Amino acid sequence: MKKIFTLACLASAAMAMNAQSAFNVSPDYYNFNESEGTTLSLLGERMAANGNYVAGMDQQNMVPFVWNTTNGEVSLLVLSDKGVEYIWNDDYSEVIGTEEMDYPRSGSFHAVSDNGIAVGGTTNQVTYVTYPCLYNMETGEYTELVCDEGIDWEGNPMVLGAEAYGISADGKVVAGFRFQEDGWNVQGCVWTDGGKTRTDLPNPAAEELGVAIDYASARGISADGNVVWGYCQDANTGSWVACHWTKNDEGVYEGHSWASKYYQTTILDEETWEPIPVENPNPWHSFEPVAMSENGEWMTLVLTKEVALGPWDQACNYAGRLNLKSGELEVLDMGQDAEGNDITGPELFGISNDGTCVGRLSSTFIDWENEIYEELMDAVIWPAGAGNIVKLQTLMADDEYAQTWEASALSFISGDGKQLMGYAADDMGIQTTFVVNTPNLTGIHGISADLTEGITFDLTGRRVENAQKGFFIVNGKKVIR
Numbered sequence: 001m002k003k004i005f006t007l008a009c010l011a012s013a014a015m016a017m018n019a020q021s022a023f024n025v026s027p028d029y030y031n032f033n034e035s036e037g038t039t040l041s042l043l044g045e046r047m048a049a050n051g052n053y054v055a056g057m058d059q060q061n062m063v064p065f066v067w068n069t070t071n072g073e074v075s076l077l078v079l080s081d082k083g084v085e086y087i088w089n090d091d092y093s094e095v096i097g098t099e100e101m102d103y104p105r106s107g108s109f110h111a112v113s114d115n116g117i118a119v120g121g122t123t124n125q126v127t128y129v130t131y132p133c134l135y136n137m138e139t140g141e142y143t144e145l146v147c148d149e150g151i152d153w154e155g156n157p158m159v160l161g162a163e164a165y166g167i168s169a170d171g172k173v174v175a176g177f178r179f180q181e182d183g184w185n186v187q188g189c190v191w192t193d194g195g196k197t198r199t200d201l202p203n204p205a206a207e208e209l210g211v212a213i214d215y216a217s218a219r220g221i222s223a224d225g226n227v228v229w230g231y232c233q234d235a236n237t238g239s240w241v242a243c244h245w246t247k248n249d250e251g252v253y254e255g256h257s258w259a260s261k262y263y264q265t266t267i268l269d270e271e272t273w274e275p276i277p278v279e280n281p282n283p284w285h286s287f288e289p290v291a292m293s294e295n296g297e298w299m300t301l302v303l304t305k306e307v308a309l310g311p312w313d314q315a316c317n318y319a320g321r322l323n324l325k326s327g328e329l330e331v332l333d334m335g336q337d338a339e340g341n342d343i344t345g346p347e348l349f350g351i352s353n354d355g356t357c358v359g360r361l362s363s364t365f366i367d368w369e370n371e372i373y374e375e376l377m378d379a380v381i382w383p384a385g386a387g388n389i390v391k392l393q394t395l396m397a398d399d400e401y402a403q404t405w406e407a408s409a410l411s412f413i414s415g416d417g418k419q420l421m422g423y424a425a426d427d428m429g430i431q432t433t434f435v436v437n438t439p440n441l442t443g444i445h446g447i448s449a450d451l452t453e454g455i456t457f458d459l460t461g462r463r464v465e466n467a468q469k470g471f472f473i474v475n476g477k478k479v480i481r
Contacts, residue, residue, distance in 0.1 A: 051414060055109035055111060063079075064077045073137075078104065083103045119167045120164060129161040130161045132191070160180070161178075204232065216243060219231065286317075288301060290349060298324065302320075319346050332382060345361075350412040379391065381395075419435060
């Protein structure tokens, strides 16, 4: 059963907020009728290249959504599948009957084209199969992409499942992965012809990867459809190692990776379960992709210097941006804390065609004496060519909407760098997705001040009086309070 709800009536509420704000903000409530409605908690994953649509998940109802940023309309895709519910006796010792019920699917749209075609996947809560799908917001048409069939553990026929993660700007090429016959490993692929034709992507050459792999998966595609990005799973560690595919003159995708230059796998001694030493190892023990620019030239990465082998071990994550044409890797230096440990960098969910990155910086504040534990999350920008980041809320400090944020993140930056998309939550826990023109980044590329005794600066270089908690520059060093 399929239901598609369109929230045209809420456009005026979102527009009203914009009268006092530079932000275009999504609705936070849906009216089914005069007496019934539901709160929305929209998390935008990606915006169309032209900025007219945002796709993601309504986390309140666990369903995909598309938001038309030009008129304020939001469409929720609500699907359900038939399943059997067991009826038990009063003491739950015996099944006395069954009844057929509708089980709503969960899912998300991961990307959207310039003409409003969203792609993603919805998961059947009876069989737990994920179906890759297309949804055209302008026509209301819903289409499931071609999937293979297999046999389940009881010998019954089943759909193997797949998921779509990226779509070209014209909506003609979709990238994602399909499950293989074992129902566990996956294969990167692209769909064309409206999802009717699927083509598997070849694994990158061994000399480019420098490591044996279990499988490869695609996670996105450039605006023109000529570059697909994704990862290969390291057969030794299970790590996701960055790779990409480019279309050649014959229209065939070829696999590539810069991993052999930077990534070091880990092989354990089967007797001691300790890592086997490697002569002249590569510098990074993780090389995980997060996003790619619209022109297919830049990729953001999560990097680690060490391997976290124990259940309580935690490696420091570094943020990096990689030029896919030259192979040049730039790593963000967040400095060190008061104990001399490197500070974990932001997760970079978007990158523009010039390498400007956006994402979120997560941290924790612990006051053992007063038993206070807080998780902090801020939307941040790492400008191209810059050595540090800046918080969006700091840049928009005078904006009424930004002043309500208790947590925020950026998911996307347009190819030309002019528009940002992200999401934020206020002190009541109400989450909305937003679009805003990129603030002026001139003058924030470095922290310049006389760092004398008793003067504290935040990470954007602004002086802070009576700093209580967060990341700060004190006497030239980055510390956490």
